[in-house]
Amino acid sequence: MIPRSNLHTHSTFCDGKNTPEEMVQAAISLGMDSLGFSGHAELPFEDCDSWCMVGDRLRDYRKTVLSLKKKYADCIEVALGIEQDYFSPALSDSYDYVIGSVHYVCPHGYAMATDINPEVFCRELTEYYGGDALRLAKDYFELVANVVKKTNCDIVGHFDLLTKFNESCAYLDEDSSAYQTLALEALDAVLEDNPLIELNTGAMARGRRKVPYPAPFLCKRIAEKKGRMIFNADAHMAEKLLYGFEDAIEYARFCGARELWYYKDGIFQADLIV
């Protein structure tokens, strides 16, 4: 069973390449049951207004997705979501669901992006953390541990995003017990809030990672603790809407997952992995 649903979708209203309608049409041609939009919410940092939804752009995003929901209701279930960053201001409108994500750490008050550009990331890792990725991981996972409470999210986005460039740049020993302890402590804290946790194939689609977020030791812990996993593509273009889902099923099985969650008829439901 491969989920025909994706709730992590970016469009031209934030940093995606296609309009929402192009995304909906692509989802229909792929035979998808549901498609949720999760544009980037506002962030209080410099340079974020170009890829986050503020003011009129947020208003138009909501209007557009809600009209597509009606227009294509006979073909596909469209949902209006948003991707709240840990540092985004509280939402003032209602959404079908919220993805809560940590994209930034703030060493000495500076907003350092963990996922935009490997060269800048590595330079800032040296500048702000003396190259010590474990210190960065400590800051990052302190935020992740509280992301559900802070953003009031339904779904936790890309749990270990800080490893995005690690396969090519090797700044962090992900097998070390020091790193895994930090990540697992944050995961245990998150699991107490019982959100859905993404198996996110976005970095695979960009050729950055071979497996989805989160890493195997984290997925195994989610499975052991009967946490709720949901597949998401973090798609920024129409052709990536279900990217890597076949591999992700194998991955979920390998990690011991017995069921997957998906969105149908306006609620989250579970299906056994067979």
Ligand SMILES: [Zn+2]
């Ligand atoms: Zn994100």
Ligand SMILES: [Zn+2]
């Ligand atoms: Zn995203």
